[in-house]
Amino acid sequence: MKILVPVKRVIDYNVKPRVKADGTGVDLANVKMSMNPFDEIAVEEAIRLKEKGVATEIVAVSIGPAKAQETLRTALAMGADRAVLVQTDDEVEPLAVAKILKGVADEEQPGLVILGKQAIDDDSNQTGQMLAALTGRPQGTFASEVTVESDSVTVKREVDGGLETVKLSLPAIVTTDLRLNEPRYASLPNIMKAKSKPLATKAPADYGVDTAPRLKTLKVSEPPVRSAGVKVADVDALVAKLKELGVA
Amino acid sequence: MSKTLVWVEHDNAAVKDATLAAVTAASQLGEVHLLVAGSGCAAVADAAAKIAGVGKVHLADDAAYANALPENVAPLVVSLMDSHDAFVAPATSNGKNIAPRVAALLDVMQVSDILSVEGPKTFTRPTYAGNAIATVESSDPKLVVTVRGTAFAKAAPEGGSGTVEAVSGAGDTGLSSFLGSEIAKNERPELTSAKIIVSGGRALKDSDTFQQVIFPLADKLGAAVGASRAAVDAGYVPNDYQVGQTGKIVAPEIYIAVGISGAIQHLAGMKDSKTIIAINKDEDAPIFQVADVGLVADLFNAVPELVGKL
Numbered sequence: 199m200k201i202l203v204p205v206k207r208v209i210d211y212n213v214k215p216r217v218k219a220d221g222t223g224v225d226l227a228n229v230k231m232s233m234n235p236f237d238e239i240a241v242e243e244a245i246r247l248k249e250k251g252v253a254t255e256i257v258a259v260s261i262g263p264a265k266a267q268e269t270l271r272t273a274l275a276m277g278a279d280r281a282v283l284v285q286t287d288d289e290v291e292p293l294a295v296a297k298i299l300k301g302v303a304d305e306e307q308p309g310l311v312i313l314g315k316q317a318i319d320d321d322s323n324q325t326g327q328m329l330a331a332l333t334g335r336p337q338g339t340f341a342s343e344v345t346v347e348s349d350s351v352t353v354k355r356e357v358d359g360g361l362e363t364v365k366l367s368l369p370a371i372v373t374t375d376l377r378l379n380e381p382r383y384a385s386l387p388n389i390m391k392a393k394s395k396p397l398a399t400k401a402p403a404d405y406g407v408d409t410a411p412r413l414k415t416l417k418v419s420e421p422p423v424r425s426a427g428v429k430v431a432d433v434d435a436l437v438a439k440l441k442e443l444g445v446a
Numbered sequence: 447m448s449k450t451l452v453w454v455e456h457d458n459a460a461v462k463d464a465t466l467a468a469v470t471a472a473s474q475l476g477e478v479h480l481l482v483a484g485s486g487c488a489a490v491a492d493a494a495a496k497i498a499g500v501g502k503v504h505l506a507d508d509a510a511y512a513n514a515l516p517e518n519v520a521p522l523v524v525s526l527m528d529s530h531d532a533f534v535a536p537a538t539s540n541g542k543n544i545a546p547r548v549a550a551l552l553d554v555m556q557v558s559d560i561l562s563v564e565g566p567k568t569f570t571r572p573t574y575a576g577n578a579i580a581t582v583e584s585s586d587p588k589l590v591v592t593v594r595g596t597a598f599a600k601a602a603p604e605g606g607s608g609t610v611e612a613v614s615g616a617g618d619t620g621l622s623s624f625l626g627s628e629i630a631k632n633e634r635p636e637l638t639s640a641k642i643i644v645s646g647g648r649a650l651k652d653s654d655t656f657q658q659v660i661f662p663l664a665d666k667l668g669a670a671v672g673a674s675r676a677a678v679d680a681g682y683v684p685n686d687y688q689v690g691q692t693g694k695i696v697a698p699e700i701y702i703a704v705g706i707s708g709a710i711q712h713l714a715g716m717k718d719s720k721t722i723i724a725i726n727k728d729e730d731a732p733i734f735q736v737a738d739v740g741l742v743a744d745l746f747n748a749v750p751e752l753v754g755k756l
Contacts, residue, residue: 327516
């Protein structure tokens, strides 16, 4: 079975984003960029399925600028077999991403598509569900455990209040939650090897997808700032504060 | 006037609170209609019809809808969208699962997790873990929106006089099936609707210590219990306790952070709380930059003392 793993190049998890002074967006100039953390988990899960003999080939795909090649090389260094970059400098919304991924999936015919539940830049949490809709396939979102059987996949999902388990017929779309696995670091030899793995470059037009945005961003602003309050000296003073607040 | 269809979050017995915030958001867009999809859920529809400001309640009662499987529910929603201009769902795990599937089937770009309604097609929403608030305007003919529950007041659960109308959809698509759930049984309030939350961090050492220190304080205050991602990842408490960017977004009256340093990811989930109280032995911990009341102390002494004095 082939697994398709879409990955996104985003601002690094540890960088605090700064809103541009003119309110047009977040300043990404000279900011460290990395693979979206949920997508790393997706790559790791695909590799584990290959190591178990469930998957035969892992294809990583990214939609983004030329530099998204770096993100794909990271996926290849972790263990993906080959990569597809659908290159565009435009900001592509989840709906258009899902349409492009459907085009890639139509070509590649994967048994599973595993992707992050959300990207940590736009925080949309949509692409996997949309891809499932467009391909007419089932979706196992927010996965914390994935078990592949012959013609189905069982997904344990993180939901409000606990966990639930669903069984999906293959092919299926799975989106990853934080506790699905801990992604490996690529070893130096594997990073070197990744440089010679195949990476194909395509364009959104190759899949007949119009990436014109449907949402117009009118403004981006800083959230309201919360200022520090008072420090109290001891527990008695804290009890007094709680009494002021009407508790205790 | 435009018509909105609101997904009612429920457990086939009662309407969940998250629905009420979604109704408030929907009412700012137009006439509010509801969809109760489930199995044996007629009582839910009757209760939903009493929510203030609600018009029609569409009731789809079918075993295929019992567990809100998006493969079955999304086509049902789509079949109702000819007569509605917007689909609004609470940003619960069901809402987040279903709404994008509906949006893609309608060829609409969803607006996720809205914080406010600024105009007929204009909303604010958090991006970058709440570090940047975007104001976006949709150009799609129909809207699909999910609503952050803590950003809108809850509609009154009583006082409405909606009418219930049965609808049917295609039922089971056969793509997926529900095998079961492990929902934590808990006598404490639910995290997302609690008035007071006591949360613990990595400083709690282990699961037993977490329970011995945090639970008595929560019980004394009638509070829900939360945790930082570090505490969850370390296995002190189950994952549904996690407050933060990737966990639950909460905004209680009082949020008490115990032994939590205040990573960006955690702050993203609780900084809209009305009053934040922090207990931490590190006086430079970032949590104190957002706390209204801070106590620099060793939590293993301070929390038991606090429990004793309340």
